[in-house]
Amino acid sequence: MSAGRSEPSPVATADIGVVGMAVMGSNLARNLAHHGYTVAVYNRTRARTEEVVRDHGGEGRFVPAADVGSFVESLKRPRRIILMVKAGAATDATIQSVLPHLEAGDIVMDGGNSHFLDTIRREGELSARGLHFVGSGISGGEEGALTGPSIMPGGTAEAYASLGPMLETISAHVDGVPCCTHVGPDGAGHFVKMVHNGIEYADMQLIGESYDLLRRGLGASPAELADVFAQWNAGDLESFLIEITAEVLRHVDAGTGRPFVDVVLDRAGQKGTGKWTVQTALDLGVPVTGIAEATFARALSSQSTQREVAREVLPRDAEPWDVTDRDAFVTDVRQALYASKVVAYSQGFDEIAAASAEHGWDIDRGAMARIWRGGCIIRAQFLNRITEAYERDPGLTLLLADPYFADIVGRGLSAWRRVVAQAALHGVPTPAFASSLAYYDGLVTERSTAALIQGQRDLFGAHTYQRVDRPGVFHTLWTGDRTEIELA
Numbered sequence: 009m010s011a012g013r014s015e016p017s018p019v020a021t022a023d024i025g026v027v028g029m030a031v032m033g034s035n036l037a038r039n040l041a042h043h044g045y046t047v048a049v050y051n052r053t054r055a056r057t058e059e060v061v062r063d064h065g066g067e068g069r070f071v072p073a074a075d076v077g078s079f080v081e082s083l084k085r086p087r088r089i090i091l092m093v094k095a096g097a098a099t100d101a102t103i104q105s106v107l108p109h110l111e112a113g114d115i116v117m118d119g120g121n122s123h124f125l126d127t128i129r130r131e132g133e134l135s136a137r138g139l140h141f142v143g144s145g146i147s148g149g150e151e152g153a154l155t156g157p158s159i160m161p162g163g164t165a166e167a168y169a170s171l172g173p174m175l176e177t178i179s180a181h182v183d184g185v186p187c188c189t190h191v192g193p194d195g196a197g198h199f200v201k202m203v204h205n206g207i208e209y210a211d212m213q214l215i216g217e218s219y220d221l222l223r224r225g226l227g228a229s230p231a232e233l234a235d236v237f238a239q240w241n242a243g244d245l246e247s248f249l250i251e252i253t254a255e256v257l258r259h260v261d262a263g264t265g266r267p268f269v270d271v272v273l274d275r276a277g278q279k280g281t282g283k284w285t286v287q288t289a290l291d292l293g294v295p296v297t298g299i300a301e302a303t304f305a306r307a308l309s310s311q312s313t314q315r316e317v318a319r320e321v322l323p324r325d326a327e328p329w330d331v332t333d334r335d336a337f338v339t340d341v342r343q344a345l346y347a348s349k350v351v352a353y354s355q356g357f358d359e360i361a362a363a364s365a366e367h368g369w370d371i372d373r374g375a376m377a378r379i380w381r382g383g384c385i386i387r388a389q390f391l392n393r394i395t396e397a398y399e400r401d402p403g404l405t406l407l408l409a410d411p412y413f414a415d416i417v418g419r420g421l422s423a424w425r426r427v428v429a430q431a432a433l434h435g436v437p438t439p440a441f442a443s444s445l446a447y448y449d450g451l452v453t454e455r456s457t458a459a460l461i462q463g464q465r466d467l468f469g470a471h472t473y474q475r476v477d478r479p480g481v482f483h484t485l486w487t488g489d490r491t492e493i494e495l496a
């Protein structure tokens with residue numbers, strides 16, 4: 009194979025190697041080369057490696073390899089290898105293919121979207137052989153991989169000392185600070201990336217609900233709403249997702265002349281990391297209602313047959329809607345969006361805190377918000393406020409309760425209630441807005457419905473209960489004379 013401006017193996021010249029020359033791997037390899045590193049590249053299907061080097065070999069120093077053995081041989085010791093292959097069985101197969109060629113101290117990083125439990129397993133297997141395994145989240149899609157992603161590496165501190173400086177160099181930078189830091193041991197990096205994606209789901213759903221409310225309430229065109237989102241993007245909601253929302257809403261379909269958003273089929277998938285965030289939250293017992301509603305909203309959108317039957321059969325009783333004070337309504341929706349967004353992030357950070365405690369990861373939540381400020385899909389000004397909140401109180405129990413966020417949500421509370429109430433009256437589905445408000449009310453309520461549930465459980469299953477007025481565990485003899493017995 010011919011190299012770009014490179015030296016061929018077997019001499020160990022490469023600083024780092026990338027396996028997997030699909031869109032993410034090739035762009036990451038190019039990014040590394042753009043920053044002056046000599047990059048060994050390998051792909052299972054050889055033609056793909058040749059294609060990448062043919063098209064981009066002039067951008068830096070690449071060492072293309074035809075087989076795994078010569079790929080590993082071309083790397084300086086300790087070897088640093090990044091896998092960018094399909095998550096799941098392909099990742100295991102690729103690890104198995106490189107393993108026989110590695111030596112103690114070498115570092116294998118998986119930059120794919122792997123499940124954190126797979127990462128914990130793989131880290132255990134490789135560390136038993138004296139190798140470092142780094143499960144790393146990489147966010148930002150193909151563009152980010154090329155120009156600067158947000159990188160969330162797990163693994164040992166020793167592995168980070170070797171690999172981290174390179175990853176920090178190629179990551180996005182905000183205010184001169186890299187969007188990459190050592191997240192924590194074994195699965196911590198992939199866990200944080202998973203929650204990042206879950207939050208992304210919630211953020212997108214909340215923006216979608218805002219758009220739907222404004223369109224139906226104001227009867228506004230997508231182009232008019234593009235202006236609203238562009239204005240919001242100039243304020244405290246400034247973020248990549250709000251920015252691209254304006255861009256999508258302004259776009260006109262060339263074929264029909266209609267707004268692009270009106271010609272796109274309204275079905276979204278919910279595979280992978282968003283779903284895992286909710287599944288894992290259920291295991292951890294952490295309510296991530298915003299992310300869960302966003303995931304289920306996508307599932308509902310894809311239930312086309314059920315939606316068709318429902319549209320034909322079910323009554324629609326919504327009141328006609330014609331908002332009179334348009335500016336006030338836009339402000340209400342903006343405040344409801346911000347408050348719901350704070351809830352979604354607060355819940356996501358709760359999930360990170362719970363997993364960090366369970367797995368002993370000691371994750372610095374403020375640092376996570378900091379490395380999400382650039383490169384990734386949820387990049388936003390707002391993340392600075394989250395970092396500041398955790399700097400004020402690193403042990404913060406509840407992000408929502410930080411004085412800055414408590415004030416934001418408190419000031420938006422009545423707008424939030426008006427929006428959710430108006431949505432219900434006018435038949436506009438707002439699952440993420442409504443569940444976020446219900447979560448907020450559930451948090452601040454004096455007495456939750458769990459007291460009644462505990463009574464029910466004790467009656468039908470003798471599950472016992474505790475009392476508010478004295479310690480102990482109790483059971484009422486429901487089928488007998490209803491005396492209460494103390495069990496402990």
Ligand code: NBP
Pocket residue numbers: 027028029030031032033051052053056092093094095097098099101102119120121122146147148149150
């Ligand atoms: P894909 O996820 O489409 O994977 C294709 C790559 O995996 C090719 O290099 C392919 O080699 C290789 N591969 C497969 Br498939 N099975 C293999 C096996 N058994 N052994 C060795 N190699 C195998 O690529 P991608 O979209 O570039 O994503 C790479 C990783 O990055 C994934 O884990 C993805 O989830 C993650 N990610 C993607 C994005 C994104 O925006 N696309 C963003 C963030 C993270 P071949 O050419 O020989 O078939």
